[in-house]
Amino acid sequence: MPGATCWRRITGMPTADNLTPVIDAKLTAADGTVLLEETFGGGLKGLHARMVTSPAQYAPVLQEWSRAHASEIFWAALEAWLRR
Numbered sequence: 001m002p003g004a005t006c007w008r009r010i011t012g013m014p015t016a017d018n019l020t021p022v023i024d025a026k027l028t029a030a031d032g033t034v035l036l037e038e039t040f041g042g043g044l045k046g047l048h049a050r051m052v053t054s055p056a057q058y059a060p061v062l063q064e065w066s067r068a069h070a071s072e073i074f075w076a077a078l079e080a081w082l083r084r
Helices: 055-083
Strands: 003-007 016-020 023-028 034-040 050-052
Touching: 016 055, 023 055, 034 055, 050 055
Parallel strands: none
Antiparallel strands: 003 016, 016 050, 023 034
């Protein structure tokens, strides 16, 4: 769930976007039992926020963030599956 907020600085700087990426992870068993349902990247507002000045910068920033948290998501899913 990438979020983007556009704003113009009072100082007259060009418009910038504040990206706040969040990933919702849900792991279900074949019988429909939910093993894991967790949000990654939430927490304190603005903690993971990144400023970009062009829509062309969205993909690289979101990919970088996703890669940085991939192992955290993987291990949480594996732990939930093993607890089953």
